[in-house]
Amino acid sequence: MEKYETHTHDVIVIGAGGAGLRAAIEASAQGASVGLVCKSLLGKAHTVMAEGGVAAALANLDPQDNWKVHFHDTMHGGKMLNNWRMAQLHAQEAPDRVRELEHWGALFDRTKDGKIMQRAFGGHTWRRLAHVGDRTGLEMIRTLQDKGIHSGMDVYMECTITHLLKDGERISGAFGYWRESGRFVLFKTKAVILATGGVGKSYKVTSNSWEYTGDGQALAYDAGADLITLETFLDIKEIRAAVIAIRGISPEIPVIAQLTFD
Ligand SMILES: Cc1cc2nc3c(=O)[nH]c(=O)nc-3n(C[C@H](O)[C@H](O)[C@H](O)COP(=O)(O)OP(=O)(O)OC[C@H]3O[C@@H](n4cnc5c(N)ncnc54)[C@H](O)[C@@H]3O)c2cc1C
Structure with missing residues (x-):
């Protein structure tokens, strides 16, 4: 025993x-x-406390945005000490992770024409943060938890x-x-x-x-x-x-x- x-x-x-x-x-x-x-x-x-949103270069509001600009912003914010490969993967995959969350049941705020809304945030060149009011982390956890337990x-x-x-x-x-x-x-x-x-x-x-x-x-x-x-x-x-x-x-x-x- x-x-x-x-x-x-x-x-x-x-x-x-x-x-x-x-x-x-x-x-x-x-x-x-x-x-x-x-x-x-x-x-x-702690994730429930995240309020600003999820940074993802969806380019819904600013068409100039793309993963390379997001990658640059991330490396710049990290004073180039970041693990560049992780920063690259993060910038490249973030849009798919946001779409995945919606596929699993999260509902992000929308633009007038029905796209996922994005807001400006410190360190980001373009409006990039997909959000659910000021409770994005809560929506993320609720969604992942529901998906996880099933x-x-x-x-x-x-x-x-x-x-x-x-x-x-x-x-x-x-x-x-x-x-x-x-x-x-x-x-x-x-x-x-x-x-x-x-x-x-x-x-x-x-x-x-x-x-x-x-x-x-x-x-x-x-x-x-x-x-x-x-x-x-x-x-x-x-x-x-x-x-x-x-x-x-x-x-x-x-x-x-x-x-x-x-
Ligand atoms: C006020 C605030 C606002 C924020 N807003 C944003 C935002 O808008 N956008 C953004 O991207 N980021 C934001 N962040 C940062 C973001 O919230 C965190 O980076 C993110 O939630 C970390 O997620 P995580 O899964 O790594 O950790 P957590 O969500 O903290 O999860 C840690 C888990 O580990 C468990 N754990 C810890 N130690 C042990 C142990 N010894 N044994 C068993 N379990 C353990 C905990 O119980 C918990 O389940 C914000 C942070 C703060 C403080």
């Missing part, structure tokens, strides 16, 4: 915001058995993952606890997708959700991954504080920031 409550899936997706839900839908569509794990309730991820995946809510497990150099599982009872739970898996969002909660004052404690970054680091470009959003003192907070350890113990940046 297993020592802990145990679930087995081909793929475990950690995080049920826009990123995690979309990844879980895709893995399910490819025939994998998928477990979707999130530390809040399904539908409560895709055959198992959802584990209010479950915080604390460790990734490895068999040699390969990921073999994830370990965590139920927030309601504190009981441990083990997920056996061939692959883990980390979609736990950002690190915004390392700031005292932030609009970011309580979930933004960089858990995915810490899980990946502990499993042997390299973390890159942390310096773009935190200074060294903040990185150290964030990592200590994330890992819940004492400042005396060497942590990621001390190892990497001192």
Whole structure:
């Protein structure tokens, strides 16, 4: 008998915001058995707070727009430190993702002639943000959640993952606890997708959700991954504080920031 409550899936997706839900839908569509794990309730991820809209070069209002301009704006906004290939894919595929959301039931605001409305936004050369009033993130989550739960995946809510497990150099599982009872739970898996969002909660004052404690970054680091470009959003003192907070350890113990940046 297993020592802990145990679930087995081909793929475990950690995080049920826009990123995690979309990844879980895709893995399910490819025939994998998928477990979707999130530390809040399904539908409560930080993604619901996104208000401005989805940047996609649909060129519905400004015909001069195209993926190359979007790519340029993204690289420029990232001071050319972005992973250019990810920025390219993002710019190229965003219009299809917006159309896909509509195909799955989202309803974006319209122009008078029935096209998806787009608004201007900081850093974007043309009017580019497809939106649903000021609740685009909510509509996105509602749509992906509905699509996801009908895709055959198992959802584990209010479950915080604390460790990734490895068999040699390969990921073999994830370990965590139920927030309601504190009981441990083990997920056996061939692959883990980390979609736990950002690190915004390392700031005292932030609009970011309580979930933004960089858990995915810490899980990946502990499993042997390299973390890159942390310096773009935190200074060294903040990185150290964030990592200590994330890992819940004492400042005396060497942590990621001390190892990497001192
Ligand atoms: C106020 C505000 C407005 C914004 N507006 C826009 C906008 O208009 N357009 C735009 O493109 N972007 C916007 N953003 C940014 C955007 O909201 C985020 O980049 C996006 O929602 C991130 O999605 P995600 O799926 O990566 O993470 P999230 O939606 O945060 O999902 C993270 C998931 O991981 C889970 N999780 C975290 N840690 C664990 C753990 N240890 N174990 C299990 N589960 C865990 C959480 O429970 C959650 O389900 C805005 C951000 C803010 C703060």
